[in-house]
Amino acid sequence: MLGTGTSAMVGLLVVALVVVPVLFGVAARADAKARRLSGSRASDAGVGRSVADVAGPCDRWRQLATRAWLICGGASLVAVVVVGVLICIG
Template sequence: MLGTGMGAMVGLLVVALLVVPVSFGVAARADVKARRLSEPRASDENSRRPVAVVEAEADGRCDQWRQLATQAWLICGGASLIAVAVVGVLICFG
């Protein structure tokens, strides 16, 4: 029968295993978006705004996507490490 500590470990494992695929998906999507924004863009001749302004806005969005990707990768890695540690504890003591 599972004790209170064992139940908490199983709960932690379930949460970690749910966080891993979600954060992986967010990280992968943010990486793709950042790469697309960092590619050289063809200038839009119909645009009435200066090219420097458009480029600065794109660079700012690219930086935001990179930060989101970095945070999501760190969360994914941390949750993976927690899941591996909990499984190890459950195997050893469970």
């Protein structure tokens, strides 16, 4: 019979396994957007837009991507640890 601690561990594992693919998608999308904006930074400066006009959104997308990658990695680590603990218990 599963104890309360084991049920909590399984719940934590489920949450971590839901968070990982969602944040992976967010991180990949934000990373691609930041790369696209940084690539267009030079061409937009030549068209008449200043580099500062493009740098703001690029930095925000880069920060979002960094946070999402870190949280995704942390949730992956939590999932691995929980699976290890559940294997040791079971």
